[in-house]
Amino acid sequence: MPEFTTDSNPELPQPARSSQPKRKCSKWYRPTVTNTVIVVLVVLLILPSRATGQFGIDTAAIMAALSKMQSLMNTYIAAPLKTINQYEQSTAKYEQEVMYPIAAINQAKSSVSQFENQFSQVSGMFSTNVSSATLPQSQSFESVLLSRNAGNVPTVSSQFQNVYGVVMPQNAASPATRTMTDMTDAQAQDAMKRAIEIDALADTELSAADKMGQQIALAAPGSAQILEAEADVWVVRANAYTQAALAELMRTRGIDLANQSKTAKLAASDSTSNNGLVNGSLTHR
Incomplete structure (x- = not known):
């Protein structure tokens, strides 16, 4: 029995092909009901369950x-501030x-105003004219002494x-008398000059005191201490001027005593000279 092979005999009949068309495979990304359902489920899982605020920060947070x-702030700031405010209110x-x-304060200001009025009246007493000279030269000299102008x-x-x-000239008196007279005149002029200066200082002090009194009457309680300190400084200055005036009085008194002592000495010297002359005249008799 002969052997048949399909490879060696091309004339052998081929098996019949099916007449039905082949099914093409559908791609996965093509829209189908199943794919659509899957996509919707994925989208729902990705979307957040609730909306959030700006920048993704929760408003509730x-x-x-x-x-x-x-x-x-109420615990650590407001409470201490409230305590401080209460303390300041109690202090005020x-x-x-x-x-x-x-x-x-109002009563003190009223008293200061009254005192200032009284001081003004007293100041008016110092300006009262006390000139008493009657002759031309003495009147001119007196006006200079009372001028209160340094x-x-x-x-x-x-x-x-x-x-x-x-x-006096040399031949008119002894040298001792001329020296004593010169010193007396010098001290008298010094005292008169110092008196004019002290009057000018007194006017300056009174003017400063008036200004301070007016400022104190209008001053606030906080500034009154500053004015008081300045007034204390003026008191010290006034004491210094008073000491200067007292020193001038002491010098004048010293010159007066020196003149009295010198007068006694001159009288003793003259008495000795006169006794010598009397004894000489009696002896020569």
Whole structure:
């Protein structure tokens, strides 16, 4: 029995092919009901369950943080500030009612105004004219002495000589008498010059005191201490001027005593000379 092979005999009949068309495979990305359902489910899983605020921060978290911050501020800031405010109010009340009461301040200002009026009247007494000279030269000299102007000090010497004269010439008196007279005139002029300067200083002090009194009457309680300190400085200055005036009085008194001593010495010397002359005249008899 002969062997048949399909490879060696091309004329052998081929098996019949099916007449039905082949199914093409559908691609996975093509829209189908199943794919659509799957995509919708994935999208629903990805989307958030609820909306959030701006920048992705939850509004509830922000409100909770703000509430916590407000609570901390009320606890650690508001409470201490409230205590400080209460303390300041009590301090201000103590100052207004005890240390600087309004009624006492107004009363003090009223008293200062009254004192200032009285001081003005007293100051008017110092300006009263006390001139008493009647002759022309003495009137001119007196006006200089009562001028209360330190600029008139250089004219005192010439005015003094016009009234009291100059030291006597050498042949008119003994040297001791001339020396004592010169010293007496010098001290008298010094005292007169110093008196004019002290009058000018007194006017300056009175003017400063008037200004201070006016400022104190209008001053606030806080600035009154500053004015008081300045017034204390003027008191020290016034004491210094008083000491200068007292020293001038002491010098004048010293010259007066020296003149009395010199007069006694001259009298003793003259008495000795006269006794010698009397004894000599009696002896020669």
